[in-house]
Amino acid sequence: MKRTMTSGLTMDTIVSLAKRRGFVFQSSEIYGGLASCWDYGPVGVELKRNVKEAWWRSVVTARDDVVAIDCSILMHPRVWEASGHLESFTDPLVDCKKCKNRFRADQLHELRCPEKPSKRPGECGGELTEARQFNLMFKTFMGPVEDSSAVAYLRPETAQGIFVNFRNVQTTTRKKLPFGIAQVGKSFRNEITPGNFTFRTREFEQMEMEFFCHPSEAEKWYRYWLEERFDWYLRLGIRKEHLRLRDHGRDELAHYAKEKGACADIEYLYPFEKGGRWSELEGVANRTDYDLKRHGEFSGKDLSYFDPATRERYHPYVIEPAAGADRATLAFLVDAYDEETIISAKGKAETRVILRFHPRLAPVQVAVLPLSKKEPLMEVARKLYDSLRVRGLRCEYDVAGGIGKRYRRQDELGTPFCVTIDFDSAEDGKATIRDRDSMEQERVDLEQVFGFVQAKFLGDAR
Numbered sequence: 409m410k411r412t413m414t415s416g417l418t419m420d421t422i423v424s425l426a427k428r429r430g431f432v433f434q435s436s437e438i439y440g441g442l443a444s445c446w447d448y449g450p451v452g453v454e455l456k457r458n459v460k461e462a463w464w465r466s467v468v469t470a471r472d473d474v475v476a477i478d479c480s481i482l483m484h485p486r487v488w489e490a491s492g493h494l495e496s497f498t499d500p501l502v503d504c505k506k507c508k509n510r511f512r513a514d515q516l517h518e519l520r521c522p523e524k525p526s527k528r529p530g531e532c533g534g535e536l537t538e539a540r541q542f543n544l545m546f547k548t549f550m551g552p553v554e555d556s557s558a559v560a561y562l563r564p565e566t567a568q569g570i571f572v573n574f575r576n577v578q579t580t581t582r583k584k585l586p587f588g589i590a591q592v593g594k595s596f597r598n599e600i601t602p603g604n605f606t607f608r609t610r611e612f613e614q615m616e617m618e619f620f621c622h623p624s625e626a627e628k629w630y631r632y633w634l635e636e637r638f639d640w641y642l643r644l645g646i647r648k649e650h651l652r653l654r655d656h657g658r659d660e661l662a663h664y665a666k667e668k669g670a671c672a673d674i675e676y677l678y679p680f681e682k683g684g685r686w687s688e689l690e691g692v693a694n695r696t697d698y699d700l701k702r703h704g705e706f707s708g709k710d711l712s713y714f715d716p717a718t719r720e721r722y723h724p725y726v727i728e729p730a731a732g733a734d735r736a737t738l739a740f741l742v743d744a745y746d747e748e749t750i751i752s753a754k755g756k757a758e759t760r761v762i763l764r765f766h767p768r769l770a771p772v773q774v775a776v777l778p779l780s781k782k783e784p785l786m787e788v789a790r791k792l793y794d795s796l797r798v799r800g801l802r803c804e805y806d807v808a809g810g811i812g813k814r815y816r817r818q819d820e821l822g823t824p825f826c827v828t829i830d831f832d833s834a835e836d837g838k839a840t841i842r843d844r845d846s847m848e849q850e851r852v853d854l855e856q857v858f859g860f861v862q863a864k865f866l867g868d869a870r
């Protein structure tokens with residue numbers, strides 16, 4: 409695929425396109441907005457759904473060793489004691505004594521103070537306090553009485569629902585090790601410094617999978633899932649030079665991986681600053697037998713596994729690829745962005761903005777564009793649009809304005825194919841399909857449009 413723009417992209421460009429075209433709006437905008445909370449608009453929700461669907465196909469549907477689950481967000485408070493989150497799910501926080509803002513102590517080098525003119529924390533002349541640990545879990549109360557016995561937490565990760573259901577899932581599915589349990593759902597973290605659009609928010613969606621295996625095979629599966637998850641982004645069109653793996657140093661390992669585990673991040677080069685900044689897109693961790701053992705201890709229920717072939721009983725090790733649906737959606741959006749200069753029909757140089765989404769991720773798969781509002785042209789176009797839509801393609805129908813403008817609009821939505829219906833279509837039963845990337849046009853029988861477009865979305869489920 410030809411790309412003309414590989415650098416110089418800023419987040420401002422992405423945020424303004426996202427708003428202009430209905431990908432992402434500020435939450436509660438008419439009330440002045442709620443900081444760091446975002447709403448996905450009509451095309452954004454489709455894009456994010458497609459990202460989650462592609463993940464599900466790859467991690468669940470296309471495999472015979474992974475099943476899925478959908479757990480509640482509120483869980484028994486003891487879960488968070490056992491998991492270590494109450495004690496250890498903290499970030500170091502410092503306060504500025506002058507402007508009273510709070511910052512994550514381990515991110516001071518990349519943060520800016522919200523006061524204007526915006527400076528690095530402490531550069532306003534204010535003294536920063538010593539770092540202290542701040543727990544990131546959101547607290548609430550269950551039921552009508554707001555006392556300590558009613559405290560509940562919004563889950564900070566979906567993984568714990570999987571661990572506490574390990575026995576239920578294993579016995580009902582009769583799965584033998586190794587096998588995985590996947591879950592997609594919302595998580596909540598009271599982040600000290602949210603920001604960078606949808607990258608770091610307090611409410612977000614995760615796509616997590618816990619892969620249970622024999623301890624002696626943990627290293628092998630850890631390597632396998634790192635590679636598999638890295639490749640998934642490449643298969644869906646992320647540019648190789650924008651993706652990298654970074655192993656965690658001993659000092660940054662999560663509490664569950666401190667002793668025998670390991671973690672690595674799949675990082676994307678987000679355009680948060682000039683030249684881009686490498687930031688975590690997905691984490692892959694060897695969580696060892698930490699979680700199952702702890703839940704066994706705290707609940708008094710045995711969560712070990714018995715292997716009938718070897719007659720061995722043990723606590724499985726767990727390999728976890730944990731991706732963020734919002735961060736992945738943002739990465740696919742940023743990476744798809746391209747601009748090129750084209751010469752219009754009137755001979756003028758124009759900038760064409762294109763979102764070069766992989767066809768499977770494109771919010772709109774096909775746009776049907778009648779060349780004029782006259783009959784029988786409109787009737788032919790409408791019939792085609794109806795038939796494509798009811799067969800499951802994500803379609804748009806657009807009759808407003810000149811055809812050039814309509815193409816530009818679809819390019820900015822990332823629609824891979826535009827089908828134009830012209831005056832000949834009613835006579836010869838054909839339409840013209842325009843390819844988003846090459847802008848080449850092909851004449852196809854109306855009956856074959858569905859097959860033509862659908863063929864581009866099929867292929868390997870992974």
Ligand code: ATP
Binds near residue numbers: 607609612613689735
């Ligand atoms: P970070 O270091 O950026 O705070 P993390 O290492 O705490 O992230 P994990 O606990 O590994 O994140 O969570 C798995 C994934 O969930 C992350 O890779 C990311 O994609 C997503 N995620 C985590 N926190 C947030 C957040 N505040 N907003 C959006 N997505 C998030």
